[in-house]
Amino acid sequence: MSTDFQRAREALGARLRELRTEAHLTHRQLAANLGWAHSKISKLETGKQTASIADLEAWVDATGALEALPELKNSLRRLETHYRSWRRQLAGGHKAVQEAALVEEQQAQTIRVYETSVVPGIFQTPDYARHLFTHSARLRRSPRDVEDAVRARMRRQDALYQPGQKYRVIIWEAALYAMIGGPEVMAGQLDRLGGIIGLSSVSLGVLPFSAALDLTPKHGFWIHDERNVVVENLSAEMELKDSEDIALYLRLWDYYEQVAVHGPAAHRAIARARHTLGS
Structure with missing residues (x-):
């Protein structure tokens, strides 16, 4: 995996973490709200897993940050460019x-x-x-x-x-x-x-x-x-x-x-x- 790709994935993860903390949600609370494993939240936020469009949509819905969805989708699209x-x-x-x-x-x-x-x-x-x-x-x-x-x-x-x-x-x-x-x-x-x-x-x-x-x-x-x-x-x-x-x-x-x-x-x-x- 290229260094540039990984850095972009980590940047997306940092933005997801920011939305979660702004919503005053812990890892476990967000995971419970989404019905996901706690480990998935951690992997997405640390750039160890690439989010899907569905993941992003669920994330902004659970954190009440729907206005951030276009930005997140653009970030994900850039990930697909190595x-x-x-x-x-x-x-x-x-x-x-x-x-x-x-x-x-x-x-x-x-x-x-x-x-x-x-x-x-x-x-x-x-x-x-x-x-x-x-x-x-x-x-x-x-x-x-x-x-x-x-x-x-x-x-x-x-x-x-x-x-x-x-x-x-x-x-x-x-x-x-x-x-x-x-x-x-x-x-x-x-x-x-x-x-x-x-x-x-x-x-x-x-x-x-x-x-x-x-x-x-x-x-x-x-x-x-x-x-x-x-x-x-x-x-x-x-x-x-x-x-x-x-x-x-x-x-x-x-x-x-x-x-x-x-x-x-x-x-x-x-x-x-x-x-x-x-x-």
Whole structure:
């Protein structure tokens, strides 16, 4: 269980305890009023058990604090988002993060990916990945285990050649022109990306600049089956498990897939970007 998740659960428990004490109820009195075991009250208040919506509704009813229910529901919803700060994740370097991603991906049969500004790690060349890891470590002042991280990322790519997994990937065309590592690195990366098209385990689409969009490109995200969504920002990685959140991202991914170009058209989009780099 992540430290961030546990702290959020403890914060919710502290708020429940506050409502109980404001109502001048002891553990045993509240448990008796609700028909619960005394131990459940203690576990909820100390963050050792996660409350359900029904638990929260019963709690505010028993403590006469109905006005607190929306706040408590929002707190519970945030619990379903595992907020993993990069500062904590990268305390030991990038290699451990790559190994954790490998475990996550091995547990999924279908992985949907949408990226706006970077080639997904599962398709990256060693040089492209090396440049990203080097400058990420510099920015975040984390341990520089760059070569170990590159090797771990390359091991993730073994799944592309194994039966049983499917990668459905959409890349905004801007990612093909972002000059990561300079022309030589990008040339190798685009050549690699063009070669990915045709693999039986991969469906690769490009969201072109010319597409008429009803929705903006937004941020990148990964969906593992229909089990969770992983979203990154500069300071943290968020894992969304709420069913409504997952459904929202699935609808957005489906929209991007409809607008994106695939097959030969995707290959031509990659070739155009490659051509701008010359020989």
